[in-house]
Amino acid sequence: MxxxxxxxxxxxxxxxxxxxxxxxxxxxxxxxxxxxxxxxxxxxxxxxxxxxxxxxxxxxxxxxxxxxxxxxxxxxxxxxxxxxxxxxxxxxxxxxxLPTIGIDGSATYQDYPGGVSGAGGSGGGTALGGRNDIYTASVGISSWEIDLxxxxxxxxxxxxxxxxxxxxxxxxxxxxxxxxxxxxxxxxxxxxxxxxxxxxxxxxxxxxxxxxxxxxxxxxxxxxxxxxxxxxxxxxxxxxxxxxxxxxxxxxxxxxxxxxxxxxxxxxxxxxxxxxxxxxxxxxxxxxxxxxxxxxxxxxxxxxxxxxxxxxxxxxxFPRISLTAALGTISLGLSNLFGNGSDYWSVAPAASVPIFDFGRNQxxxxxxxxxxxxxxxxxxxxxxxxxxxxxxxxxxxxxxxxxxxxxxxxxxxxxxxxxxxxxxxxxxxxxxxxxxxxxxxxxxxxxxxxxxxxxxxxxxxxxxxxxxxxxx
Missing domain, CATH: 1.20.1600.10 (Outer membrane efflux proteins (OEP))
Known part of the structure; x- marks a missing residue:
């Protein structure tokens, strides 16, 4: 645009x-x-x-x-x-x-059998066999309505x-x-x-x-x-x-x-x-x-x-527009959580438009x-x-x-x-x-x-x- x-x-x-x-x-x-x-x-x-x-x-x-x-x-x-x-x-x-800003942290512990592919297909996938510990930390907003x-x-x-x-x-x-x-x-x-x-x-x-x-x-x-x-x-x-x-x-x-x-x-x-x-x-x-x-x-x-x-x-x-966004870090080990190359971000805008509400809004x-x-x-x-x-x-x-x-x-x-x-x-x-x-x-x-x-x-x-x- x-x-x-x-x-x-x-x-x-x-x-x-x-x-x-x-x-x-x-x-x-x-x-x-x-x-x-x-x-x-x-x-x-x-x-x-x-x-x-x-x-x-x-x-x-x-x-x-x-x-x-x-x-x-x-x-x-x-x-x-x-x-x-x-x-x-x-x-x-x-x-x-105003948006509500929060800090989130999570830890996921997984144990896959040997030879399992992370890509889910034959060839080119990453083997995830064995123990995998995934740690994340992020700062973001959740479902903030943009008051247009x-x-x-x-x-x-x-x-x-x-x-x-x-x-x-x-x-x-x-x-x-x-x-x-x-x-x-x-x-x-x-x-x-x-x-x-x-x-x-x-x-x-x-x-x-x-x-x-x-x-x-x-x-x-x-x-x-x-x-x-x-x-x-x-x-x-x-x-x-x-x-x-x-x-x-x-x-x-x-x-x-x-x-x-x-x-x-x-x-x-x-x-x-x-x-x-x-x-x-x-x-x-x-x-x-x-x-x-x-x-x-x-x-x-x-x-x-x-x-x-x-x-x-x-x-x-009128449409109700909301926004969910996060900025953080993710790694397979707790010691590498804040290391180089571990940062990530996500933005998820959403819109809700009433079409048939059977007269509720009216x-x-x-x-x-x-x-x-x-x-x-x-x-x-x-x-x-x-x-x-x-x-x-x-x-x-x-x-x-x-x-x-x-x-x-x-x-x-x-x-x-x-x-x-x-x-x-x-x-x-x-x-x-x-x-x-x-x-x-x-x-x-x-x-x-x-x-x-x-x-x-x-x-x-x-x-x-x-x-x-x-x-x-």
């Missing part, structure tokens, strides 16, 4: 290699361009993915618990091991691009994208873990405060019950009033038992997430008055910020891997294309899911301040009403039922205000997670 023909063949093979896999084109964002931001905003605030979690959480005890979880959580260790598995598989697949059409290269690229996806999955696991630990810590804080309120209320109801019984003994109060007071007191006692259980369960959940027993000095006694998170957001929040979420980035790498697998499936329709290609289509849908769905999660968190964030203000005012009014009704009851102006209703209303208002404060803190954590924070 002329040199020009060889050159043109090489150019053609390179062109085929490049066109096997379809060109990757990022999907259009299947969501609105902007996310509605209300509440506390700042023109200079950074996007949550750019804010380190240690800066986002302002309570030092919570930061310490998060550090413990990052070091000990078993789910995060599993995600890290899975990432290492994907890295190892990529290294295995990448190694197929990009099959191995595309498989290597697919493995690389799978590794990148596992890295993002590990990052997503870390982000989720930080959010779960923070939420569990805040839940424990709210449960501790709820239990304290229940105990204080139980004491107040106990005092009311004692006063009512004393009035009943003097004939001032009725038995109905005693039973009503006892009902409220028993309900408070039941709330204390329930609250104690909730505190223990919240502590167990936090220990599980942390991967160890969290020290008591790191546990909260109540929700922080000034909040446990940094709540400022940029004034404008484009939807493109969702692409930095680890789960969405992982879905995109899965899509790229599916794209590369199409290239590998297309290359299977089926593999259709499967790869269908997998790519599924990955496109999954990628777009992950973006839509992320947009919905952020939009829901922002919707809650936009109204939580006014709700908190209303609940604070409600608690203050209920507290004043309870104090006034109790004073009027002791003075004999109002009935016992009015005081009891005011007491119950005040207790419910305390619980509602606590629940709203918890929602505000948990919403900030959820918004941080939904926007892809928690990696730094």
């Amino acid at each position: 002329k040199k020009s023909h060889v050159f043109l063949a090489a150019i053609a093979s390179v062109g085929l290699t490049g066109c096997m896999a379809p060109k990757y084109v990022p999907s259009a964002m299947p969501v609105p361009d902007e996310l509605a931001v209300e509440g506390t905003v700042s023109e200079t605030a950074a996007y949550p993915p750019d804010v380190a979690w240690e800066e986002f959480f302002t309570d030092q005890r919570l930061r310490n618990v998060v550090r413990i979880a990052l070091d000990n959580n078993r789910d995060l260790r599993v995600a890290l091991a899975t990432m290492e598995q994907a890295r190892a598989l990529y290294r295995v697949q990448r190694a197929d691009l 059409f990009g099959r191995t290269r595309n498989l290597s690229k697919a493995a690389l994208e799978q590794y990148f996806a596992s890295v993002e999955n590990r990052n997503a696991a870390q982000t989720a873990l930080i959010a779960e630990v923070a939420t569990a810590w805040l839940t424990l804080a709210a449960d501790q405060e709820r239990l304290r309120i229940a105990r204080e209320t139980e004491q107040a109801f106990a005092d009311t019950l004692a006063l009512t019984r004393a009035r009943f003994a003097k004939g001032i109060a009725s038995e109905l009033e005693v039973r009503q007071a006892q009902t409220s007191h028993d309900q408070a006692r039941s709330d204390i038992a329930e609250g104690t259980t909730r505190v223990d369960q919240a502590r167990n959940a936090l220990n599980l997430l942390a991967g160890t027993t969290v020290r008591s000095e790191l546990l909260p006694e109540q929700l922080p008055e000034t909040g446990a998170t940094f709540a400022q957001l940029p004034a404008e929040l484009p939807s493109e910020v969702l692409l930095r979420r680890p789960d969405i980035a992982a879905a995109e790498h899965q899509l790229r891997a599916a794209n590369a697998n199409i290239g590998a499936a297309r290359a299977a329709f 089926g593999n290609l259709r499967y790869a294309e269908a997998t790519r289509d599924a990955m496109v849908a999954r990628y777009e769905q992950s973006i839509q899911t992320g947009f919905r999660e952020v939009a829901d968190a922002l919707a809650r964030r936009g109204t939580i301040a006014s709700q908190l203000e209303a609940q604070t005012s409600l608690q203050g009014a209920a507290a004043s009403a309870y104090r006034l009704s109790e004073a009027r009851f002791r003075s004999g102006i109002d009935s016992f039922l009015t005081t009891l209703d005011a007491q119950r209303t005040y207790y419910a208002a305390q619980q509602s205000l606590l629940a709203t404060r918890y929602v505000r803190e948990a919403n900030a954590v959820e918004l941080y997670r939904a926007l892809g924070g928690g990696l730094k």
Whole structure:
């Protein structure tokens, strides 16, 4: 073959290699361009993915618990091991691009009867009668596929994208873990405060019950009033038992997430008055910020891997060329193995061309294309899911301040009403039922205000997670 023909063949093979896999084109964002931001905003605030979690959480005890979880959580260790598995598989697949070089050595011991000819014919043959010891040593490659059409290269690229996806999955696991630990810590804080309120209320109801019984003994109060007071007191006692259980369960959940027993000095006694998170957001929040979420980035790498697998499936329709070669030495005696004239070489190229495979390659290609289509849908769905999660968190964030203000005012009014009704009851102006209703209303208002404060803190954590924070 002329040199020009060889050159043109090489150019053609390179062109085929490049066109096997379809060109990757990022999907259009299947969501609105902007996310509605209300509440506390700042023109200079950074996007949550750019804010380190240690800066986002302002309570030092919570930061310490998060550090413990990052070091000990078993789910995060599993995600890290899975990432290492994907890295190892990529290294295995990448190694197929290069030939495997090995050293071989062998010894053959033969004993032929006298007069046997090595040529197998009459005359001119070499007599091999007697003992013959044959030794060989060689360096060579075995069945190395020459990747003219990009099959191995595309498989290597697919493995690389799978590794990148596992890295993002590990990052997503870390982000989720930080959010779960923070939420569990805040839940424990709210449960501790709820239990304290229940105990204080139980004491107040106990005092009311004692006063009512004393009035009943003097004939001032009725038995109905005693039973009503006892009902409220028993309900408070039941709330204390329930609250104690909730505190223990919240502590167990936090220990599980942390991967160890969290020290008591790191546990909260109540929700922080000034909040446990940094709540400022940029004034404008484009939807493109969702692409930095680890789960969405992982879905995109899965899509790229599916794209590369199409290239590998297309290359299977073309000839597969492999090469086996060796360079070594051979002799009839071990002492002459590396002597002059004992060297030899061999080259054995081979080609395999699919002719009738009864639709196997076509089926593999259709499967790869269908997998790519599924990955496109999954990628777009992950973006839509992320947009919905952020939009829901922002919707809650936009109204939580006014709700908190209303609940604070409600608690203050209920507290004043309870104090006034109790004073009027002791003075004999109002009935016992009015005081009891005011007491119950005040207790419910305390619980509602606590629940709203918890929602505000948990919403900030959820918004941080939904926007892809928690990696730094």
